[in-house]
Amino acid sequence: MADWLANMEPHWAWLSLGVLLAAAEIVAPGFFLIWLGAAAIVTGVFAWLIPGIADSVPTQLGIFAILSFITLYSARRWLKANPITSTDPNLNQRAGRLIGEVLTLTQAIENGRGRAKVGDGEWPVHGPDAAEGTKVRVVSADGGVLVVEAA
Known part of the structure; x- marks a missing residue:
């Protein structure tokens, strides 16, 4: 493993992962990766602001898993209640x-x-x-x- 990656502060790793996932949403749109990216960014903020979390990778992974579930579930419920309607439903038909x-x-x-x-x-x-x-x-x-x- 590269030395710079091994020596990276955990919050920077989470923030970087969040940005990469958000950028991947542009390349592979599906309205899914953006929520995982948001969970990674919030995990990075927690790791930055709460000192004990930065030393525990299992705690960080647990926070990320919980936040991922919450963001995906919330987004799914919100989109079900507020569907995105097209101004031209026959665009590709x-x-x-x-x-x-x-x-x-x-x-x-x-x-x-x-x-x-x-x-x-x-x-x-x-x-x-x-x-x-x-x-x-x-x-x-x-x-x-x-x-x-x-x-």
Whole structure:
């Protein structure tokens, strides 16, 4: 082990770990590591301010474990009571964004299946039989297939 790491004051190690965990949240977002980082930072503050804790690694690990549990449990309860809502819930759901759009059939719908022009491409559609060139409205999406009705 490097001498600088072995000689590091415990509170600096905890504070550094907390900052690294918070930074890791940016790289691997999941809204989880930030709470462990907060627990590590608070553990570092305890180790800095309370003299007896700095000499006992098991006590520090116990404090970190308890604080981790408390922060994760509290965050989970708070997020359950206050869910984060998106201003654009269909942001990464292209088919969902097409609901309500009027499209032109490029291939007639026969036996419930056909194709429609969407932007510069074509999408498979499912709906009542209709001739090529008919205008249809998207009512829902089933995976990559648009469910349509006559417009």
